[in-house]
Each structure stands twice: as structure tokens, then as C-alpha cells.
Amino acid sequence: MTTTSTTSTQSGGARVAVQRFGTFLSGMIMPNIPALIAWGFITALFIPEGPFPLMGLGFLVEEGGFGSIIGPMIHYLLPLLIANTGGRMVYGQRGGVVGTIATMGAIVAAENHMFIGAMILGPLAAYLMKKLDGLWENKIKAGFEMLVNMFSAGILGFLLAIVGFFTIGPAVTWLTARIGEAVQFLVDTGLLPLTSIIIEPAKVLFLNNAINHGVLTPIGLEQADETGKSILFLLEANPGPGLGILLAFSVFGVGMAKGSAPGAIIVHFLGGIHEIYFPYVLMKPMLILAVVAGGATGVATNLIFGSGLRSPAAPGSIIAILLQTASDSFVGVILSVILATIVTFLIASVILKASRKRDLEAENAGDLSAAIAKTQANKGKESSVLGGLAGAPAAASGDPQTARLVSNIVFACDAGMGSSAMGASVLRNKLKKAGVEGVTVTNQAIANLTGEADLVITHKDLTDRAKQQSPNSQHVSVDNFMNSPKYDEVVGQVQNQKETTK
Structure with a gap:
């Protein structure tokens, strides 16, 4: 079991808390992304302005035809799916x-769609159900458990539906209107970039998933239902800034960063895993200027067009973006990606070239890992990884007798579907x-x-959260899921452990 110093825990506390809250918000949306995508395709195909009337199949979009599914899906199905997911996250099926x-x-009660209301009421109702069940836990007479459980959930749901109708519904309607006005103000004044x-x-x-799916998606869905599209879906998902960063490293980077950038481009741009470029920006905080300028350029382009x-x-792949692009928006969307890439690349190139001599000296001195992550990501036998696997400080990690046998390794990330899946695939191949x-x-x-995993591997900025969630596991921090020297250390340590148990 690894330990964390008090200072480290305190310094990362605020960041971890924000990440956890953001993850909770996005956690209600992300599992339901397939339903949102399905609604998007149905909307594109079965609205009166869609392709079917032109093909002589207008009856499909008439009232009573299949196109009638569009309204009920966004008004009832999607918010209820989100509410159920949020409830399950708090208190399982009963909470859902x-x-x-x-x-x-x-x-x-709502005049518009209850996406924000669902994100409030789903978890809140589940929390109240959990507390209510706790009041009479182990106090129910034998034989009456099912009766009490069924009626308590039904009565609480009934009462909360009344509360939702008279308070939450009108309040969220008012709030959504104000948010919409604020967004429209930014659009009208050209300040959205x-x-x-x-x-x-x-x-x-x-916080990418939290921003995109926890904040922008609910508001964007309101706009999409009214106008058929929303620029908000592109504020975070535009792959241009990340592509610009990776191109700059491919040309002007040094060492491992330069060598891994071309492969990262494919994962980022086609695979839609934006987390792959985050370590490159964290390597040089000045690159924040490049991605901000590139992102603003992309937003401004979409605003103009x-x-x-x-x-x-979802994921933010160029393929997914083009599939969800409104029929009148292809020029603007494609240009926004191209221009965001160019602007980011140019600014990042200047920053990388300015520090290239220093980076080359650091690479020659063998300090690239420290330069990339600003953490203790050192190569070789004496490392925190081996120390963590051995359940002792790094200096003592060479003693295989103290090592805990690792048979269950888990890669963990914010959503559990993008960068962690890629890292798991890389390590599996190395072990094979x-x-x-x-x-x-x-x-x-x-x-x-x-907490069942023997070893949990996370990006260094997520390790604190992983330790809190699974305190009895051993933890390894990496800087880049795609190509980390710590993978080889893990493989080597597992091999040594296997040999000592023969």
C-alpha cells in the first residue's frame, strides 16, 4: 500500500474535489451519450427539412410518422435516462x-427540457431515499421488509414528483432561460471565443468531460432542439488545439516527446481521446497560451459561419464531429478545426523553439522524464514504481521477498473509456x-x-483521487498513457515476482 504525505494531500485537495464533482456531473451524461447520438441521427433524418421528403418518403416525417419520436425523446426519454443514471450513482437501482x-x-411542469433538472433531482432523490432507508435499517419486523421497501420508495417518489412539479421544474425553467440569455449575449456580442x-x-x-458533458451538453441540447444545432457542442470538442500541439512536438520537440507525438496524433484526431495531448501541455505550461488562442480561433470561426x-x-474524434455536423455547417466546422490547428501550431512552435536548446541539454543529461511531468518519473531500477510495488521505499525495492504479487492491474481515468483503455492495451501487449x-x-x-485491484495505474494528476477511491491498492503514476517508461518497470517487477514464487 502506498502512502501520501499530508502536504501533498492538502495541496491537491481542492483540485481533487473539483475533479470529483466534475466527474459526477459528466458521469450522468456520458453513459447516455449513445441515446443522444441516436436522437441526433433521428433528428437529422426525420425532420421535414431532412432527406426523406426529397426521396418521396415524406410520410415518414408527417405527424404520426416515425419522425414523431423526436419530441418525446428529448422531452422525456433523455432527461429520464440522465435522472436514472444520477440516482444509480448515489444509491443503486433503488435510487435510480x-x-x-x-x-x-x-x-x-417545465416549459423547456429538464436536463439540468434531471441532473439535480436524480441524485437528490436517491440521496434522500438512502437516508430514509437508513432510519429504519435493521428495525423492520421480519416478513415486512419488502412491503416497507416498496411503499417507502413509492411514497417518497410521489412526494418528490410533487416537489419537482411545483418548485424544481419552474426554478430550472427560469435558470435555463437566464443561462440561454447569457449564452446568446456572448454570441451576439462576439465574446463567446x-x-x-x-x-x-x-x-x-x-476536467474536459466535466465541462463538455456536465455543463455544455445540457445547454447545447436546449439550443439544438430549438434551432437544429448548437455551437456549444464544439467549444470543448474541437480537436484542432490538441492537433496543433502534437504537430508542434512532432516537428520541434525532443526525445521521447517528439517520438511519441506522431502516434498520439492518430489517437487524438481519429480516436477522439483528447487526454493524450494533456501531458504535452503540462510539460510546458506556457503552451496554455497556444491552446487558448487555438480554441478561441475555432470558436470565432464557428461564430462567424x-x-x-x-x-x-463523443468521443471528440473528427469522424464523430463530422457525423454530427448540421447540414449547413460543414464549411464552418471544418474551417474551425483547420484554423484552430494552425494557430495552436504556430504559437506552440515558437514556444518550443525558444526552449529547444535547453530541452536538448536536459534530454542529453537524462532528465526528460522530470522535464515532462515535473514529477518523480525517473527511469531505471531505482524508482517510486518499484518501491510502490515492493510496498517499500524505492531504495528497498530491489528485494523481491518484500514484493506483493500483482495479478490484477487496473488502468483508471476520469471516464474509464479513453486514455485508460489505451494504456491498458499497451501494457497488455508488453506483458504478452x-x-x-x-x-x-x-x-x-x-x-x-x-479496492480489489492489486495495482492501479493513473495519470499523475488523477492519482490522488484514485488513492482515495482505492486506498489499499498499490498506485503508479504515469505521465503519458501511450508511452511511459514505467510500463517496462511494472513488467520487470511482475516478472521478478513470478520467478520468486516458482
């Missing part, structure tokens, strides 16, 4: 059911090539860690 009932009351000053730095601190997406693009058997390597969200 009560949260869904409560949200239905708010939906009926300034949001990149907040969005781009927050992304590289692993009035372009947007029909529904969220090394002939190591009997070790499972999986990936999952940090919030879903159960």
Missing part, C-alpha cells in the same frame, strides 16, 4: 427509480511480449474503483 419518478414531475480562456486550461487539468453540431460529438501470464489488465473509471 426514485430519481426518475421525481424528475417526471419536473418535466411535466473568450470562453476558451476557461475551457482550455480546465481541459488539461482533466453560424455553424454547430446537431448533438454532442515478455511472456508474462496470469496477470489481468483492465480499465475503468476512477469512481468505479472497488
